[in-house]
Amino acid sequence: MSSRDLDVAATLRNRLPGGLVVTDPDVVASYARDQSRFTESGLPLAVLMPRSTAEVALCMKTLHELGVAVVARGAGSGLSGAANADAGSAVLSLHRMDEILELDVADRIAVVQPGVITSTLRAAAEEAGLFYPPDPGSVEQCTVGGNAATNAGGMCCVKYGVTGDFVIGLEIVLADGRVMRTGRRTVKGVAGYDLVRLFVGSEGTLGVITEITVRLVPAPAPRHTLVASFATLRAAGEVVSDITGAGLTPSLLEILDRTTVQAVDQLARMGLGDEVAALLLIQGDDRDAATLLDRVERVCGERGAVDVARSADPAEADQLLEARRLALPALERLGDWLLDDVAVPRSRIVDLIAAVEEISQRLGIVIGVFGHAGDGNLHPTVIFDAADPESTTTARAAFDEMTRAALELGGTVTGEHGVGRLKREWLARELDPTALAVHAAIKSALDPYGRLNPGAVLEISNRD
Amino acid sequence: MSSRDLDVAATLRNRLPGGLVVTDPDVVASYARDQSRFTESGLPLAVLMPRSTAEVALCMKTLHELGVAVVARGAGSGLSGAANADAGSAVLSLHRMDEILELDVADRIAVVQPGVITSTLRAAAEEAGLFYPPDPGSVEQCTVGGNAATNAGGMCCVKYGVTGDFVIGLEIVLADGRVMRTGRRTVKGVAGYDLVRLFVGSEGTLGVITEITVRLVPAPAPRHTLVASFATLRAAGEVVSDITGAGLTPSLLEILDRTTVQAVDQLARMGLGDEVAALLLIQGDDRDAATLLDRVERVCGERGAVDVARSADPAEADQLLEARRLALPALERLGDWLLDDVAVPRSRIVDLIAAVEEISQRLGIVIGVFGHAGDGNLHPTVIFDAADPESTTTARAAFDEMTRAALELGGTVTGEHGVGRLKREWLARELDPTALAVHAAIKSALDPYGRLNPGAVLEISNRD
DSSP states (O other): OOHHHHHHHHHHHHHSOTTSEEOOHHHHHHTSOOSOSSOOOOOOSEEEOOSSHHHHHHHHHHHHHHTOOEEEESSSOOSSSTTOOOTTOEEEEOTTOOOEEEEETTTTEEEEOTTSBHHHHHHHHHHTTEEOOOOOTTTTTOBHHHHHHHTOOOTTHHHHOOGGGTEEEEEEEOTTSOEEEEEOSSSOOOSSOOHHHHHTTSTTSSOEEEEEEEEOEEOOOOOEEEEEEESSHHHHHHHHHHHHHTTOOOSEEEEEEHHHHHHHHHHHOOOOOTTOOEEEEEEEOSTTHHHHHHHHHHHHHHTTOSEEEEESSHHHHHHHHHHHHTHHHHHHTTSEEEEOOEEOOGGGHHHHHHHHHHHHHHHTOEEEEEEEGGGTEEEEEEEEOTTOHHHHHHHHHHHHHHHHHHHHTTOBSOSSSOOTTTTHHHHHHHSOHHHHHHHHHHHHHHOTTOOBSTTSSSOOOOOO | OOHHHHHHHHHHHHHSOTTSEEOOHHHHHHTSOOSOSSOOOOOOSEEEOOSSHHHHHHHHHHHHHHTOOEEEESSSOOSSSTTOOOTTOEEEEOTTOOOEEEEETTTTEEEEOTTSBHHHHHHHHHHTTEEOOOOOTTTTTOBHHHHHHHTOOOTTHHHHOOGGGTEEEEEEEOTTSOEEEEEOSSSOOOSSOOHHHHHTTSTTSSOEEEEEEEEOEEOOOOOEEEEEEESSHHHHHHHHHHHHHTTOOOSEEEEEEHHHHHHHHHHHOOOOOTTOOEEEEEEEOSTTHHHHHHHHHHHHHHTTOSEEEEESSHHHHHHHHHHHHTHHHHHHTTSEEEEOOEEOOGGGHHHHHHHHHHHHHHHTOEEEEEEEGGGTEEEEEEEEOTTOHHHHHHHHHHHHHHHHHHHHTTOBSOSSSOOTTTTHHHHHHHSOHHHHHHHHHHHHHHOTTOOBSTTSSSOOOOOO
16 A cells, blocks of 8 residues: 555544544455456555444545545445445445335335345335335345445346336435435425436446435235246247237246256256256246236247246245356356346347357357346356466457447347446447537536546546 | 517528528417416527427527527426526427337337327327327327426326336437437446436426437236215325225326315216215226226225226226316316426325315415325315416415425425426425535536526526
């Protein structure tokens, strides 16, 4: 750490309340970055661990006065480098602010601090007879604040939408420490600009989220689950199209490709068979879920499914969904992994998977594809050897080609993981120059010195 | 018109393509304002009627160079003065850009120009076996562009949400004529800031919407409709709470208070009876709508409904909903009207209606309340005599007191009609000073000279 960094850390310790500033090198190092690969980071000069909005405001005001950049952080489970620090910056970890402040059954809203673990909120809602749908893969570790800051998704989205569809109010601390509230507790409201949606998904580049008001929905009916395997990718794709085309609304519609299925089978010996080119996992949670799955089962038969299994029993359903849960752990066993996150129009999923297969074959690298077939959001996962520079270069090339393929299919470079540092250059390709200029103008309006998560989303030159 | 205005109008005619600039005084006067009351407006120097994005861009660039303020406009059916011009400004009417450019059944999206009438889009979606839910009261006149610019609501919102919940992509012309696209065609996407939601509901103060991509949903099941009358307001409120509390999701849940019911009965002789203190109208459009209404009917019985009628027949259902459609026409017959639009948390609807009754009695002025009970968004409508200054003053006072009551009940000053000019001062009361400063900073970043709809939403001093 530079002597300037040591000076700043000492000043922070002097000016901020006791226990708030952590400079222990091991702790600081463990807060330096999220779980992304291929993203740069440096050692921050301190980690600040505020316990209240007032303390967050004090931290931000102090950092503002000292001219120190700051990276706000939830659980650090992100995959895009949206919580990576640079040397000389500070990390602001919201994990101590982990209270559910309110859960109002009549108005179906919850008010939570940003450090509340997402699964904790889901459990609290369930206990109250309600449902908080957002379920990112990291649901047991990630925080509602991190979910809001990245507009996180999950498997629920095909029916329920993403985190942003549930956030109706926010408390925000701005770059200079000023505190504001935006949004509401009502179902509807159009008073002023939709700043809630502007801050949701802005990845800590516009302000720090210190309180979140979310809407809850009625508890779903008992879930019915179906798993179907197919000998061709196209057959699985046709079932997805048929389901969408028939206006059916499953609460989960996931796909695993051949590579992923084989990896899962090697790990868990599910007896899925070598002839399986794709697996579909489908769940319904409406009152007529049985009828929904009857229709899905019929469609699977018409499209030549190899095997179909279904259950209305929760424990059996969990077993049926096991293959999806094991997708990433199974691929991880094959080597180092680089997980992509692209989305295409629903009708282009098969084209995207086919493009990934072509890239995999041409570059001679293993890529497993799994993800949210129901909303066109897939996670092609490149397997490589991080110790081998050539393999690493090929992995990175495959990643770029897949992202480009998604854009060319009318899609987006990130469906739910965010831009962070990983896709900053890709964002600049997805947006037109005027849209990029508007991004920069808004960033500049809210963070004129470019100190909020300066490495993420936009290439902003330091304005100090 | 001033000589400066005449000069500017002549310059516009010279510099813009033929047929685009209209200066006929009668036409210009008819484009000067929307349908709001109690909002100021002046005679614009010209109405520009572009036929394409390129022409909008040319108009905006030219106005920018001439330093002329501009008010973009759909059908002018708004009720908040968000499409009111000032003397010396120009009106940009998007009504000629009325094409549905694309309706993609597989991806369930439509791409439309801003001048498309909302009911036209709904009909086109229906023809394709799909559904575009937004249904503002003015659905037969208003435009999708106007709906997006104001984030319009309607009766569908209790189940489906507001216009903004359906807009996934926009083309925007900025204040200086630059064109940008934002958003996407995919179901999910988190690439960059959510500028779509920032422009939606910004009432023409940040840019001009020239193309809208909306998502469509599967066609609903045949609708089942129920109407119930109650001898007390509280009983009706309890039924609303019971429905919400039971996790039921009607597709329509409207309320009419005693004053409105009596006005409707006088107009249409429905035989509703003097003892009716409130009428509830409830519709379901799920596959199990009959079950839903069975439960609603039971609840109505338990809460002592005076009368309950229901039907699954579309023509009969239309008759049952007639009272809701006649609410405003019936109140209009009583005098001049000033329609408020406030929203409170669902649990406070009865409190809001009671507050309105108290205001009505204390001020000695007739106020009918009707609106969207299912999402807490009500339209208390003050009846007064515009020719009588005292009555007018009282009406304005009642309006202010109702708006204040909504805020005090944890609500918002506008649920769906927008801020416009009518509620600019109320927005400043609802937002905290920091949130207001952020509004101003964003406005300034996108419209540095304050020329886009300068009278609406924010009090912006002229920066020229």
